[in-house]
Protein backbone atom coordinates (compact mmCIF):
# COMPACT_ATOMS: atom_id res chain seq x y z
CA UNK A 1 0.00 0.00 0.00
CA UNK A 2 1.49 3.27 -1.08
CA UNK A 3 0.39 6.13 1.13
CA UNK A 4 3.14 8.67 0.73
CA UNK A 5 1.76 10.16 -2.49
CA UNK A 6 -1.75 10.65 -1.14
CA UNK A 7 -2.35 14.35 -0.67
CA UNK A 8 -4.77 17.06 -1.67
CA UNK A 9 -4.71 20.82 -1.73
CA UNK A 10 -7.06 22.85 0.44
CA UNK A 11 -8.54 25.77 -1.46
CA UNK A 12 -12.12 26.19 -0.30
CA UNK A 13 -11.90 29.10 2.09
CA UNK A 14 -9.77 31.29 4.31
CA UNK A 15 -9.93 32.44 7.93
CA UNK A 16 -8.79 35.86 9.09
CA UNK A 17 -9.27 37.87 12.28
CA UNK A 18 -12.01 39.81 10.50
CA UNK A 19 -14.06 36.63 10.12
CA UNK A 20 -13.97 35.86 13.85
CA UNK A 21 -16.57 36.72 16.47
CA UNK A 22 -15.50 37.93 19.95
CA UNK A 23 -17.16 34.92 21.57
CA UNK A 24 -15.57 31.66 20.34
CA UNK A 25 -18.70 29.62 21.10
CA UNK A 26 -20.63 31.84 18.73
CA UNK A 27 -17.98 31.33 16.10
CA UNK A 28 -18.11 27.57 16.72
CA UNK A 29 -21.88 27.79 16.28
CA UNK A 30 -21.39 29.41 12.88
CA UNK A 31 -19.03 26.64 11.75
CA UNK A 32 -21.30 23.90 13.16
CA UNK A 33 -24.23 25.45 11.36
CA UNK A 34 -22.23 25.42 8.11
CA UNK A 35 -21.23 21.78 8.67
CA UNK A 36 -24.86 20.77 9.26
CA UNK A 37 -26.16 22.84 6.34
CA UNK A 38 -23.58 21.19 4.06
CA UNK A 39 -25.21 17.88 5.02
CA UNK A 40 -22.02 16.39 6.46
CA UNK A 41 -22.56 12.97 7.99
CA UNK A 42 -21.60 12.80 11.64
CA UNK A 43 -20.89 16.54 11.77
CA UNK A 44 -21.53 16.39 15.53
CA UNK A 45 -19.02 13.60 16.11
CA UNK A 46 -15.86 14.63 17.91
CA UNK A 47 -12.74 12.94 19.22
CA UNK A 48 -12.69 13.21 22.99
CA UNK A 49 -9.20 12.87 24.43
CA UNK A 50 -8.50 12.17 28.06
CA UNK A 51 -5.34 11.35 29.97
CA UNK A 52 -5.64 8.25 32.12
CA UNK A 53 -3.91 7.08 35.25
CA UNK A 54 -1.10 5.54 33.17
CA UNK A 55 -0.33 8.98 31.66
CA UNK A 56 -1.26 7.88 28.14
CA UNK A 57 -3.74 10.03 26.23
CA UNK A 58 -6.72 8.09 24.82
CA UNK A 59 -9.08 9.37 22.14
CA UNK A 60 -12.47 8.09 21.09
CA UNK A 61 -15.40 9.48 19.14
CA UNK A 62 -18.46 10.72 21.01
CA UNK A 63 -21.40 12.81 19.85
CA UNK A 64 -21.88 16.43 20.81
CA UNK A 65 -25.45 16.76 22.09
CA UNK A 66 -25.63 20.40 23.09
CA UNK A 67 -23.52 23.51 23.41
CA UNK A 68 -24.14 26.98 24.79
CA UNK A 69 -22.26 29.72 26.65
CA UNK A 70 -21.59 27.30 29.56
CA UNK A 71 -19.96 24.62 27.45
CA UNK A 72 -20.21 21.46 25.37
CA UNK A 73 -22.22 18.41 26.40
CA UNK A 74 -21.87 14.71 25.56
CA UNK A 75 -23.29 11.60 27.23
CA UNK A 76 -21.61 8.40 28.26
CA UNK A 77 -21.05 5.82 30.98
CA UNK A 78 -19.26 7.39 33.98
CA UNK A 79 -17.62 4.01 34.75
CA UNK A 80 -16.13 3.66 31.25
CA UNK A 81 -12.46 4.18 30.62
CA UNK A 82 -13.10 7.82 29.66
CA UNK A 83 -15.26 8.30 32.77
CA UNK A 84 -12.51 6.96 35.01
CA UNK A 85 -9.91 9.14 33.29
CA UNK A 86 -12.08 12.27 33.67
CA UNK A 87 -12.62 11.60 37.37
CA UNK A 88 -8.83 11.63 37.83
CA UNK A 89 -8.11 14.44 35.41
CA UNK A 90 -11.01 16.56 34.14
CA UNK A 91 -8.78 18.41 31.64
CA UNK A 92 -9.88 17.08 28.27
CA UNK A 93 -9.82 17.92 24.59
CA UNK A 94 -12.59 17.82 21.99
CA UNK A 95 -11.67 17.65 18.32
CA UNK A 96 -13.94 18.07 15.31
CA UNK A 97 -12.78 17.32 11.75
CA UNK A 98 -14.96 18.33 8.82
CA UNK A 99 -12.92 17.18 5.81
CA UNK A 100 -15.43 18.39 3.19
CA UNK A 101 -15.09 21.92 4.59
CA UNK A 102 -11.31 21.53 5.09
CA UNK A 103 -11.77 22.52 8.72
CA UNK A 104 -10.90 21.28 12.16
CA UNK A 105 -11.70 22.69 15.59
CA UNK A 106 -9.90 21.85 18.81
CA UNK A 107 -11.33 22.72 22.19
CA UNK A 108 -9.57 22.27 25.52
CA UNK A 109 -11.71 22.41 28.60
CA UNK A 110 -12.62 21.13 32.01
CA UNK A 111 -15.28 18.41 32.19
CA UNK A 112 -17.88 18.15 34.93
CA UNK A 113 -20.93 15.92 35.28
CA UNK A 114 -24.19 17.46 34.11
CA UNK A 115 -27.04 17.74 36.62
CA UNK A 116 -28.88 14.41 37.09
CA UNK A 117 -32.03 15.92 35.60
CA UNK A 118 -30.28 16.62 32.27
CA UNK A 119 -28.95 13.04 32.15
CA UNK A 120 -32.37 11.66 33.00
CA UNK A 121 -34.07 13.72 30.33
CA UNK A 122 -31.58 12.84 27.60
CA UNK A 123 -31.44 9.14 28.54
CA UNK A 124 -35.19 8.73 28.11
CA UNK A 125 -35.24 10.76 24.88
CA UNK A 126 -33.18 8.00 23.22
CA UNK A 127 -34.82 5.12 21.32
CA UNK A 128 -35.91 2.34 23.69
CA UNK A 129 -33.34 -0.16 22.39
CA UNK A 130 -30.52 2.34 22.91
CA UNK A 131 -31.66 2.86 26.49
CA UNK A 132 -31.68 -0.92 27.01
CA UNK A 133 -28.22 -1.26 25.47
CA UNK A 134 -26.88 1.47 27.77
CA UNK A 135 -28.51 -0.20 30.78
CA UNK A 136 -26.96 -3.63 30.12
CA UNK A 137 -23.53 -2.52 28.92
CA UNK A 138 -20.81 -2.07 31.52
CA UNK A 139 -18.97 0.06 28.99
CA UNK A 140 -15.24 -0.63 28.62
CA UNK A 141 -15.24 -3.74 30.82
CA UNK A 142 -14.32 -7.14 29.37
CA UNK A 143 -17.20 -9.39 28.32
CA UNK A 144 -17.01 -13.14 27.64
CA UNK A 145 -18.76 -13.05 24.25
CA UNK A 146 -21.18 -11.29 21.92
CA UNK A 147 -23.83 -13.83 22.99
CA UNK A 148 -23.47 -12.71 26.60
CA UNK A 149 -24.32 -9.13 25.61
CA UNK A 150 -27.22 -10.13 23.40
CA UNK A 151 -28.68 -12.31 26.11
CA UNK A 152 -28.50 -9.49 28.65
CA UNK A 153 -30.15 -7.19 26.11
CA UNK A 154 -33.04 -9.54 25.28
CA UNK A 155 -33.60 -10.50 28.93
CA UNK A 156 -34.05 -6.87 29.94
CA UNK A 157 -36.10 -6.09 26.84
CA UNK A 158 -38.53 -8.96 27.65
CA UNK A 159 -38.71 -7.93 31.28
CA UNK A 160 -39.57 -4.32 30.42
CA UNK A 161 -42.47 -5.17 28.08
CA UNK A 162 -42.10 -1.93 26.13
CA UNK A 163 -41.40 0.31 29.14
CA UNK A 164 -38.27 2.40 29.55
CA UNK A 165 -35.51 0.97 31.75
CA UNK A 166 -34.30 3.04 34.66
CA UNK A 167 -31.32 5.19 33.82
CA UNK A 168 -28.31 3.61 35.48
CA UNK A 169 -26.83 6.10 37.96
CA UNK A 170 -23.49 5.73 36.22
CA UNK A 171 -24.87 6.89 32.87
CA UNK A 172 -25.03 10.61 32.20
CA UNK A 173 -23.64 13.71 30.66
CA UNK A 174 -20.49 15.75 30.91
CA UNK A 175 -20.37 19.47 30.39
CA UNK A 176 -17.01 20.67 29.11
CA UNK A 177 -16.28 24.27 30.05
CA UNK A 178 -13.88 25.54 27.38
CA UNK A 179 -10.63 27.38 28.13
CA UNK A 180 -9.15 27.31 24.63
CA UNK A 181 -10.35 26.96 21.02
CA UNK A 182 -8.41 26.53 17.82
CA UNK A 183 -10.11 27.01 14.46
CA UNK A 184 -8.18 25.58 11.50
CA UNK A 185 -8.97 26.27 7.89
CA UNK A 186 -6.94 24.43 5.25
CA UNK A 187 -5.25 26.68 2.69
CA UNK A 188 -3.23 26.33 -0.46
CA UNK A 189 0.39 25.12 -0.26
CA UNK A 190 -0.09 24.01 3.35
CA UNK A 191 -0.08 27.65 4.52
CA UNK A 192 -3.18 26.98 6.58
CA UNK A 193 -5.04 29.49 8.74
CA UNK A 194 -5.02 28.78 12.50
CA UNK A 195 -6.82 31.08 14.90
CA UNK A 196 -6.68 30.47 18.63
CA UNK A 197 -8.85 31.86 21.43
CA UNK A 198 -7.47 31.60 24.95
CA UNK A 199 -9.43 32.48 28.03
CA UNK A 200 -7.71 35.01 30.29
CA UNK A 201 -9.80 36.09 33.26
CA UNK A 202 -13.16 36.64 31.59
CA UNK A 203 -11.80 37.66 28.21
CA UNK A 204 -10.90 35.71 25.14
CA UNK A 205 -7.51 36.59 23.63
CA UNK A 206 -7.18 35.83 19.92
CA UNK A 207 -3.92 34.83 18.22
CA UNK A 208 -2.92 33.53 14.82
CA UNK A 209 -0.58 30.55 14.80
CA UNK A 210 1.83 29.43 12.13
CA UNK A 211 0.54 26.39 10.30
Ligand SMILES: Cc1cc2nc3c(=O)[nH]c(=O)nc-3n(C[C@H](O)[C@H](O)[C@H](O)COP(=O)(O)O)c2cc1C
Pocket residue numbers: 042045058059060061062063064074075076077080081082083139140
Ligand atom coordinates in the same frame (compact mmCIF):
# COMPACT_ATOMS: atom_id res chain seq x y z
C1 LIG B 1 -19.78 7.95 15.48
C2 LIG B 1 -19.59 7.47 16.91
C3 LIG B 1 -20.32 8.05 17.93
C4 LIG B 1 -20.16 7.63 19.25
N1 LIG B 1 -20.84 8.28 20.24
C5 LIG B 1 -20.62 7.95 21.53
C6 LIG B 1 -21.21 8.71 22.57
O1 LIG B 1 -21.89 9.74 22.35
N2 LIG B 1 -21.00 8.31 23.84
C7 LIG B 1 -20.23 7.21 24.13
O2 LIG B 1 -20.08 6.88 25.31
N3 LIG B 1 -19.62 6.50 23.17
C8 LIG B 1 -19.80 6.83 21.87
N4 LIG B 1 -19.16 6.13 20.87
C9 LIG B 1 -18.31 4.98 21.25
C10 LIG B 1 -16.94 5.51 21.74
O3 LIG B 1 -16.14 5.89 20.64
C11 LIG B 1 -16.17 4.48 22.60
O4 LIG B 1 -16.01 3.27 21.88
C12 LIG B 1 -16.88 4.17 23.92
O5 LIG B 1 -17.44 5.34 24.49
C13 LIG B 1 -15.91 3.55 24.92
O6 LIG B 1 -14.83 4.43 25.14
P1 LIG B 1 -13.84 4.31 26.38
O7 LIG B 1 -13.59 2.82 26.63
O8 LIG B 1 -12.60 5.02 25.96
O9 LIG B 1 -14.50 4.94 27.57
C14 LIG B 1 -19.28 6.55 19.55
C15 LIG B 1 -18.53 5.98 18.51
C16 LIG B 1 -18.66 6.45 17.22
C17 LIG B 1 -17.79 5.86 16.13
